[in-house]
Amino acid sequence: MRVSLYIRVSTDEQAKEGFSIPAQKERLTQYVQSQDWDIFDYYIEEGVSAKDTNRPELQRMMHDISSRKVDIVLVYRLDRLTRSVLDLYQLLQDFEKYDVKFKSATEVYDTTSAIGRLFLTLVAALAQWERENLAERVRFGMEQMVRQAKRPGAPPPFGFELVDQKLVVNEKEAIVVRYIYDRYLQGAGMVSIAVECNQLGYRTKKGNEFKRTAIFDILNNPAYYGSLRWNYKEYGNGTKINAPEDWILLEGVYPTIIEKETFEQAQLIMQRKRPMHPRQVTSTYVFSGLLRCARCGSSMVGHTISKKSGYVIRQYLCQNVKLKKCDCPALTDYFVEEAFTEKLDEMSDSYSTVAQSTRKTPQKKERLEHELLEAELQKMNDRRKRLQIAFSEGLIELEELRERIGELREKETSIKQKLESYNVQEKALSKEDLIEIIMNTRRVWPYASPEEKKHMAYLLVKRMVVDLPDEQRKNRKNKKVEIIELAFN
Structure with a gap:
């Protein structure tokens, strides 16, 4: 076991007996020797407080742990590592993440034992209690600030600047805000407004191009007509996180950029559009969430076109096309499905009967090797026990015991690594199993409903990168969609 020894003294503890660096170092070294561990390194903090985890040697140790x-972190006493319950809990979480044990040489804090794990549970409970108390105090303080018409932190929204903790209008950005509301009331969609803003050279407060989410946030922020809203959040589809009785709205707090009536009209338009959310329209698209554009890498979403004659065209459209950042043509769902089934046929045909007849032979050989390795590992454990008995009876010396135990450990490590590689191979889906699933999927595909096809596609496919070559765009009757990449789960 590789052990890191963490040693710390703060300025006022330099002269205290038992806490000096040499004393801690000697005691910890003796402890490691008694446990037959290996010292990886010493991490010594001299004249450093434990008020936080921003300590050079502690950070160096955490880097080695990551x-x-x-394998083990050893300290003289718990307070050498930290004096904060929250910091201790976070450190123990990091240790657990990398399978590192923690032990104190003078206390019962040992995560390798049952009582040590009980201690960890108690520390976690204390940390959660402290976090919840802190959150309640912060929430109460912020609510009091809001009720006093004071802004409870957070960066200023687009259109405003923060001066002496108060919002003042940024006239350059305010022009963009008014333009967005005007275009939305004229019937333009959020994506179209984002494209127009980008073409006019407008940028967000961080200097980025506008996207639909930025337009949505501006159209839903009552700060633009002077109101302070707190403890209220809404998703893009109108779903509220907090109930109305939990949030606060105070009017006349900020300087105004638009009229209240303008804001309310935008909200009414948004509410009318919500019943026709795209997710409801495209819920039966077989490959939604799986398709990627071969030209730009963006995802492709379902898109429906309704003709006056009543004819409906179902397509997949690259999301960057809407933002005019990609020239990928829309792909009719029928041609995408046809390309997918043809790809399944190709893979099934390429699987020869010769490969099927020989598939079980290597598997039997691997199982036999696996059993032999497990038997050898059991023999190693028996030898270890016999050596310990021989040492306790005085038949061999300590140095010989350490040497022979070390040899056994090296062999055990090698055997365990081989066993793990076999376990990974057994868990992984073999090529033969994948082909069998593909053949079964292809067999039932023509008889499945759109919902069943979508379910099968999600179980089988991880990602499908597609494109329509330019020469195929003029072919109206039999377009050939190309599958550039097909990745399976």
């Missing part, structure tokens, strides 16, 4: 160079 690099999986350490």
Whole structure:
């Protein structure tokens, strides 16, 4: 076991007996020797407080832990590592993440034992209690600020600047805000407004191009007609996180950029559009969430076109096409499905009967090797026990015991690594199993409903990158969609 020894003294503890660096170092070294562990490194903090985890040697140790160079962290006392319950809980979480044990040389804090794990549970409970108390105090303070018409933190929204903790209008950005509301009331969609803003050279407060989410946030923020809203959040589809009785709205707090009536008209338009959310329209698209554009890498979503004659065209459209950042043509769902089934046929045909007849032979050989390795591992455990008995009876010396135990550990490590590689191979889906699933999917595909096809596609496919070559765009009757990449789960 590779052990890191963490040693710390703060300025006022330099002269205290038992806390000096040499004393801690000697005691910890003796402890490691008694446990037959290996010292990986010493991490010594001299004259450093434990008020937080921003300590050079502690950070160096955490880097070695994340690099999986350490198995155990050993300290003289718990307060050498930290004096904060929250910091301790976070450190123990990090240790657990990298399978590192924690132990104190003078206390019962040992995560390798049952009582040590009980301690960890108690620390977690204390940390949660402290976090919840802190959250309640912060929430109460913010609510009091809001009721006093004071802004409870957060960066200023687009259109405003923060001066002496108060919002003042940024006239350049305010022009963009008014333009967005005017265009939305004229019937333009959020994506179209984002494209127009970008073409006019407008940028967000961070200097980025406008997207639909930025337009949505502006159209839903009552700060633009002077109101302070707190503890209210809404998703893009209109779903509220907090109930109305939980949030606060105070009017006349900020300087105005638009009229209240303008804001309310925009909200009415948004409410009328919500019943026709795209997710409801495209819920039966077989490959939604799986398709990627071969030209730009963006996802492709379902898109429906209704003709006056009543004829409906179902397509997949690259999302960057809407933002005029990609020239990928719309792909009719029928041609995408046809390309998918043809790809399944190709894979099924390429699987020869010769490969099927020989598939079980290597599997039997691997199982036999697996059983032999497990038997050898059991023999190693028996030898270890016999050596310990021989040492206790005085038949061999300590140095010989350590040497022979070390040899056994090296062999055990090699055997365990081989066993793990076999376990990974057994869990992974073999090529033969994948082909069998593909053949079964292709067999029932013509008889499945759109919902069943979508379910099968999601179980089988992880990602499908598609494109329509330019020469195929003029072919109206039999377009050939190309599948550039087909990745399976």
